[in-house]
Amino acid sequence: MAGLDGIEVTGPLGDRYEEILTPEALGLLASLQRELGARRRELLGARADRQRALSEGGTLDFLPETADVRADDAWRVADPAPGLEDRRVEITGPTDRKMTINALNSGAKVWLADFEDANTPLWTNMIEGQLNLRDALDRSIDFTDDKSGKSYALKDDAELATIVVRPRGWHLDEKHLLVDGEPMSGSLFDFGLYFFHCARRQLAKGKGPYYYLPKMESHLEARLWNDAFNIAQDALGVPRGTIRATVLIETIPAAFEMEEILYELRDHSAGLNAGRWDYLFSVIKKFRDRGADFVLPERNAITMTAPFMRAYTELLVRTCHKRGAHAIGGMAAFIPSRRDERVNKMALEKVRADKARESGDGFDGSWVAHPDLVPVCREVFDGVLGDRPNQRERLREDVRVTAADLLDIKATPGEITEAGLRNNIDVALRYLATWLDGAGAVAIHNLMEDAATAEISRSQVWQWIRNGVSTAEGRKITREWVEELLDEELAKIKDELGQAYNEPRYDQAVTLFKEVTLADEYSEFLTIPAYQSFP
Ligand SMILES: CC(=O)SCCNC(=O)CCNC(=O)[C@H](O)C(C)(C)COP(=O)(O)OP(=O)(O)OC[C@H]1O[C@@H](n2cnc3c(N)ncnc32)[C@H](O)[C@@H]1OP(=O)(O)O
Ligand SMILES: O=CC(=O)O
Numbered sequence: 001m002a003g004l005d006g007i008e009v010t011g012p013l014g015d016r017y018e019e020i021l022t023p024e025a026l027g028l029l030a031s032l033q034r035e036l037g038a039r040r041r042e043l044l045g046a047r048a049d050r051q052r053a054l055s056e057g058g059t060l061d062f063l064p065e066t067a068d069v070r071a072d073d074a075w076r077v078a079d080p081a082p083g084l085e086d087r088r089v090e091i092t093g094p095t096d097r098k099m100t101i102n103a104l105n106s107g108a109k110v111w112l113a114d115f116e117d118a119n120t121p122l123w124t125n126m127i128e129g130q131l132n133l134r135d136a137l138d139r140s141i142d143f144t145d146d147k148s149g150k151s152y153a154l155k156d157d158a159e160l161a162t163i164v165v166r167p168r169g170w171h172l173d174e175k176h177l178l179v180d181g182e183p184m185s186g187s188l189f190d191f192g193l194y195f196f197h198c199a200r201r202q203l204a205k206g207k208g209p210y211y212y213l214p215k216m217e218s219h220l221e222a223r224l225w226n227d228a229f230n231i232a233q234d235a236l237g238v239p240r241g242t243i244r245a246t247v248l249i250e251t252i253p254a255a256f257e258m259e260e261i262l263y264e265l266r267d268h269s270a271g272l273n274a275g276r277w278d279y280l281f282s283v284i285k286k287f288r289d290r291g292a293d294f295v296l297p298e299r300n301a302i303t304m305t306a307p308f309m310r311a312y313t314e315l316l317v318r319t320c321h322k323r324g325a326h327a328i329g330g331m332a333a334f335i336p337s338r339r340d341e342r343v344n345k346m347a348l349e350k351v352r353a354d355k356a357r358e359s360g361d362g363f364d365g366s367w368v369a370h371p372d373l374v375p376v377c378r379e380v381f382d383g384v385l386g387d388r389p390n391q392r393e394r395l396r397e398d399v400r401v402t403a404a405d406l407l408d409i410k411a412t413p414g415e416i417t418e419a420g421l422r423n424n425i426d427v428a429l430r431y432l433a434t435w436l437d438g439a440g441a442v443a444i445h446n447l448m449e450d451a452a453t454a455e456i457s458r459s460q461v462w463q464w465i466r467n468g469v470s471t472a473e474g475r476k477i478t479r480e481w482v483e484e485l486l487d488e489e490l491a492k493i494k495d496e497l498g499q500a501y502n503e504p505r506y507d508q509a510v511t512l513f514k515e516v517t518l519a520d521e522y523s524e525f526l527t528i529p530a531y532q533s534f535p
């Protein structure tokens with residue numbers, strides 16, 4: 001598509017795409033990219049520098065240069081914006097048409113509309129997701145499922161969840177929009193399009209343009225977001241401070257900069273969220289070649305009560321409440337089933353226990369992955385909050401967390417078994433095949449799998465090979481053994497799926513698995529090579 005000067009849309013134009021890719025919207029995207037693109041590249045370079053230092057034996061600590069921000073007791077974040085005072089239950093999920101309606105109708109207070117962990121960033125998903133959000137705000141999003149014949153429509157506005165959009169992280173490009181010949185930042189693309197089309201629509205409904213910001217690694221990355229907000233607000237004549245953003249603390253470097261991240265975004269801040277799955281991924285990634293002290297047990301053995309996870313979540317609540325910000329809990333991966341009562345009962349019990357821990361620790365609300373989990377999360381938080389919209393007044397001054405606590409990986413109970421290794425291979429393969437098919441979230445063995453959980457699976461295998469780890473049964477994990485297990489697990493999947501086995505997809509998934517798990521060089525994100533495999 002011919003564009004404005006220096007702007008070129010290279011993705012195909014489907015039905016109604018021109019309603020999203022208007023010249024004015026593209027103009028805003030180009031300004032964001034031109035003003036912030038170089039700094040984004042520098043900050044990604046700073047991530048690589050920090051990684052090098054860690055790989056060479058360095059460590060993480062609270063920053064001396066920002067000690068004054070932490071010591072200054074005077075500052076607070078902005079008061080909660082309309083629709084974000086009470087966040088006791090938040091549902092997350094992709095932005096396809098049916099799930100958009102189901103999530104908005106789910107009874108949750110907030111819907112995290114996901115362009116990130118639960119989404120494959122196919123061009124069609126990105127543009128149609130934006131259309132669905134806009135149509136939802138215009139109440140023109142009715143949908144009929146061709147297969148089941150079931151029709152979907154929104155409930156009354158007062159009953160709908162508040163929309164909070166999660167754009168892609170700073171590491172991802174949107175290759176279908178070139179600005180001055182370069183692919184633009186995926187983060188700025190998702191943020192800018194939603195802001196352009198929906199900020200005023202949201203304000204007209206008495207809410208606002210709200211975001212969840214993923215995978216940040218430093219307060220300087222938060223400053224970049226804050227600058228993006230100011231550029232966009234100024235461009236549309238929306239007052240500064242209208243946007244609100246909740247930052248996911250889901251990388252271990254960010255855990256050392258929580259207070260500074262809140263400070264950078266203070267006029268736009270809506271708090272912090274404990275993104276546990278990417279946090280685990282980050283711990284593995286950052287210390288991947290540092291030997292036994294940094295090797296975690298197999299994925300399913302790690303719980304939120306591991307000392308380093310408790311240190312991080314408790315520090316998050318304390319930090320937020322000290323600054324008047326919401327602290328939002330994370331995702332228990334257990335998925336309910338409408339077909340299997342035993343699975344359903346177990347999921348409800350596990351989620352209830354998870355939410356009980358979070359609400360008891362002082363979190364103001366939490367995430368669920370499925371509409372059937374909304375009531376249980378609400379019930380647990382109702383029990384603690386009662387009529388209060390949140391518990392920000394609970395300061396948790398009893399919490400004392402040191403750098404050593406955040407880094408105490410080796411105290412995590414649990415082991416690494418052959419079954420755990422096989423599970424990582426199986427889950428990574430199934431997830432990659434699903435992702436390549438265009439769906440970024442899927443239930444596998446009754447657990448929710450998305451980009452974050454799949455990153456853990458493949459990174460553990462990489463780390464175990466690199467560090468010559470042995471299983472509890474006494475066998476050393478080598479590349480050759482993983483290759484054997486890969487063949488065996490693939491054969492089992494093929495048997496199980498029968499006619500439904502999609503040979504080309506699984507062939508692609510195997511190639512990708514080898515690239516992100518068996519290569520000497522570690523891929524920073526599996527989604528980067530996976531995205532390259534799309535036209
Ligand atoms: C690490 C993190 O970042 S966590 C956050 C990112 N991950 C997510 O957001 C995952 C969100 N969850 C999901 O995508 C889904 O629940 C899955 C893929 C795990 C399971 O989905 P399904 O296999 O369709 O579940 P199931 O068949 O039980 O769904 C029942 C109904 O609930 C709907 N539903 C399930 N999950 C959601 C959701 N998160 N949002 C809206 N609707 C949903 C389904 O669309 C289906 O609707 P229907 O009865 O009208 O057809
Ligand atoms: O985004 C959430 C996470 O746990 O990762």
Ligand SMILES: [Mg+2]
Nearest residue numbers: 117275278452
């Ligand atoms: Mg995440």
